[in-house]
Amino acid sequence: MTHEIAVIPGDGIGQEVTPAAVEVLEALDVDFDFVEGDAGDAVKAETGEALPQATRKMAADADATLFGAAGETAADVILPLREVVGSFANVRPAVSYPGLDAVQPDTDIVFVRENTEGVYSGIEDEITEGVRTLTRVVTEEASRDIAEFGFDYAKQNGFDDVTIAHKANVMRETDGLFLETAEAVAEERGADYDTALMDALAMHLVMHPEDYGVVICPNLAGDMLSDLAAGLVGGLGLLPSANVGEENALFEPVHGSAPDIAGQGVANPSAMILSAAMLLDHLGYDDEGDRVRAAVEGVLDEGPRTPDLGGDASTDEVTSAVLDRL
Amino acid sequence: MTHEIAVIPGDGIGQEVTPAAVEVLEALDVDFDFVEGDAGDAVKAETGEALPQATRKMAADADATLFGAAGETAADVILPLREVVGSFANVRPAVSYPGLDAVQPDTDIVFVRENTEGVYSGIEDEITEGVRTLTRVVTEEASRDIAEFGFDYAKQNGFDDVTIAHKANVMRETDGLFLETAEAVAEERGADYDTALMDALAMHLVMHPEDYGVVICPNLAGDMLSDLAAGLVGGLGLLPSANVGEENALFEPVHGSAPDIAGQGVANPSAMILSAAMLLDHLGYDDEGDRVRAAVEGVLDEGPRTPDLGGDASTDEVTSAVLDRL
Ligand SMILES: CC(C)[C@H](C(=O)O)[C@@H](O)C(=O)O
Numbered sequence: 206m207t208h209e210i211a212v213i214p215g216d217g218i219g220q221e222v223t224p225a226a227v228e229v230l231e232a233l234d235v236d237f238d239f240v241e242g243d244a245g246d247a248v249k250a251e252t253g254e255a256l257p258q259a260t261r262k263m264a265a266d267a268d269a270t271l272f273g274a275a276g277e278t279a280a281d282v283i284l285p286l287r288e289v290v291g292s293f294a295n296v297r298p299a300v301s302y303p304g305l306d307a308v309q310p311d312t313d314i315v316f317v318r319e320n321t322e323g324v325y326s327g328i329e330d331e332i333t334e335g336v337r338t339l340t341r342v343v344t345e346e347a348s349r350d351i352a353e354f355g356f357d358y359a360k361q362n363g364f365d366d367v368t369i370a371h372k373a374n375v376m377r378e379t380d381g382l383f384l385e386t387a388e389a390v391a392e393e394r395g396a397d398y399d400t401a402l403m404d405a406l407a408m409h410l411v412m413h414p415e416d417y418g419v420v421i422c423p424n425l426a427g428d429m430l431s432d433l434a435a436g437l438v439g440g441l442g443l444l445p446s447a448n449v450g451e452e453n454a455l456f457e458p459v460h461g462s463a464p465d466i467a468g469q470g471v472a473n474p475s476a477m478i479l480s481a482a483m484l485l486d487h488l489g490y491d492d493e494g495d496r497v498r499a500a501v502e503g504v505l506d507e508g509p510r511t512p513d514l515g516g517d518a519s520t521d522e523v524t525s526a527v528l529d530r531l
Numbered sequence: 532m533t534h535e536i537a538v539i540p541g542d543g544i545g546q547e548v549t550p551a552a553v554e555v556l557e558a559l560d561v562d563f564d565f566v567e568g569d570a571g572d573a574v575k576a577e578t579g580e581a582l583p584q585a586t587r588k589m590a591a592d593a594d595a596t597l598f599g600a601a602g603e604t605a606a607d608v609i610l611p612l613r614e615v616v617g618s619f620a621n622v623r624p625a626v627s628y629p630g631l632d633a634v635q636p637d638t639d640i641v642f643v644r645e646n647t648e649g650v651y652s653g654i655e656d657e658i659t660e661g662v663r664t665l666t667r668v669v670t671e672e673a674s675r676d677i678a679e680f681g682f683d684y685a686k687q688n689g690f691d692d693v694t695i696a697h698k699a700n701v702m703r704e705t706d707g708l709f710l711e712t713a714e715a716v717a718e719e720r721g722a723d724y725d726t727a728l729m730d731a732l733a734m735h736l737v738m739h740p741e742d743y744g745v746v747i748c749p750n751l752a753g754d755m756l757s758d759l760a761a762g763l764v765g766g767l768g769l770l771p772s773a774n775v776g777e778e779n780a781l782f783e784p785v786h787g788s789a790p791d792i793a794g795q796g797v798a799n800p801s802a803m804i805l806s807a808a809m810l811l812d813h814l815g816y817d818d819e820g821d822r823v824r825a826a827v828e829g830v831l832d833e834g835p836r837t838p839d840l841g842g843d844a845s846t847d848e849v850t851s852a853v854l855d856r857l
């Protein structure tokens with residue numbers, strides 16, 4: 206069966222790492238048709254729209270989407286794209302790899318981030334001059350969806366520790382609902398779990414990441430905690446992510462368009478290639494997903510490495526090394 | 532001039548570390564009158580109120596308050612107490628000390644956290660069953676107050692780097708107002724500064740804390756980022772904080788009541804004693820504040836140390852060692 210994959214490189218290093226991931230996918234024995242769409246600062250400068258209707262439709266119609274990064278317009282691109290694919294779960298594994306210089310070399314955590322609500326509601330008002338509000342929304346339905354997804358993910362992927370992150374001591378009603386719904390899901394499944402206030406969790410993650418497995422988080426907490434964990438394992442160049450919906454999904458590196466190094470051909474393609482591996486898993490090509498991960502891990506361990514990891518290799522050299530190991 | 536200091540030990544290790552800090556203050560040549568008040572789980576169990584009116588009044592009337600920690604009722608105690616003292620700025624230095632095993636030994640950051648609004652508004656609603664909202668409030672006035680405080684603090688304390696943390700790419704109107712107001716303050720003062728998205732900042736703080744000095748944050752971001760930084764320097768047992776108002780202030784360790792170790796006499800009193808040092812600075816006893824900090828630093832460097840820092844000393848032994856060095 207042919208799968209149609211929408212490819213949206215976007216801006217900056219998105220233009221450099223996305224082709225690398227596509228090359229890796231093309232090297233596998235999978236039946237993918239690639240269609241390419243525009244999004245981001247560049248297309249906005251040309252057309253006035255950061256996310257053209259054609260790109261939206263492409264992502265909606267595809268079996269899965271690979272997205273690189275966008276610049277200033279990142280939120281205008283990625284937030285609607287997550288909606289287009291119906292994503293309710295943002296899955297962000299943070300793993301330290303042998304041989305890399307990590308702040309915490311013993312990290313193997315998957316953040317399962319609620320991806321539709323919280324402070325991402327987009328509802329903001331000016332009440333009077335100088336006084337503005339944002340309506341943070343938490344529903345039982347979205348809380349249940351993310352908790353079910355998180356506990357299922359932990360079970361399927363062999364994680365014993367599940368932590369529910371929240372700030373229900375301050376956001377009593379909203380995070381209270383998130384917490385109580387997630388706890389109810391755990392009880393229904395007879396699953397073990399811990400709960401953690403998100404501030405205390407930030408501290409513990411820094412000191413003892415080895416104590417955590419799957420962390421189920423509200424939207425903004427997941428945004429911050431997964432970036433924190435990127436810092437623990439050696440930077441954003443390593444973190445892939447999946448935005449998972451019922452019938453569609455989008456895969457993207459956690460990093461942005463990195464304007465400081467864009468155009469130099471030295472961006473680390475690992476996060477993007479690992480995102481492609483998550484896409485393979487998602488479409489049922491688990492063995493291929495594992496092969497790609499093993500190849501990337503081999504290269505991370507033995508080099509060549511891009512400058513963000515202390516090496517001096519180019520994006521192309523790293524990509525070729527991954528291809529050689531497939 | 533005699534200063535009246537309200538002392539509120541609270542629950543758990545608050546009962547152990549607060550007397551330690553008072554002992555240190557009593558050993559100095561300062562004219563303090565101490566009055567003690569109840570707050571927390573224990574007094575709630577007895578009286579039904581986590582923060583009795585008498586304690587509220589004591590904090591309101593005092594020149595400054597020392598607060599230990601509260602248990603389950605932490606939010607019911609500390610949030611109203613911050614209001615009672617009119618605190619708009621929560622100052623949280625995170626410093627790594629020589630000789631201690633820190634995740635990042637080169638950390639010297641002061642978080643200046645907005646302390647009155649954001650998601651701490653307390654405005655929550657149930658819209659319909661299973662759908663709840665929280666109104667996040669950002670005002671120009673509070674944003675200006677915290678930014679002015681932050682830039683002044685940086686100048687007075689010799690910090691070159693000031694970073695304004697925000698998530699204005701998602702919370703466009705609210706954090707947009709926070710960011711633009713803080714930037715306006717910087718321009719007015721001709722001060723250098725950087726801005727950082729709070730997620731990216733979490734990553735950079737973990738990898739390169741040495742790049743940061745003063746970080747001005749919205750309320751919840753400051754809550755999380757300062758705990759993150761506590762993890763970098765060796766745990767919450769080391770972080771003091773000041774809740775500063777126009778005419779009053781409250782000083783407390785960043786840690787909580789630590790029920791797991793409460794009652795054993797092994798709690799690290801450093802954060803609490805360092806909070807007392809901030810109280811001394813605040814009341815104009817800068818030399819005494821420096822003396823206390825130097826004594827604590829000496830003990831952290833050479834021991835004795837409590838178990839959280841890998842030692843086996845008791846709270847009393849550490850406190851005596853600090854007193855010996857004064
Ligand atoms: C660009 C931004 C809107 C986005 C988010 O906050 O979700 C990004 O930080 C991410 O984590 O993918």
Ligand SMILES: CC(C)[C@H](C(=O)O)[C@@H](O)C(=O)O
Binds near residue numbers: 375606754785
């Ligand atoms: C106890 C809680 C309400 C409080 C806060 O969120 O401010 C605490 O985490 C802190 O940082 O002092």
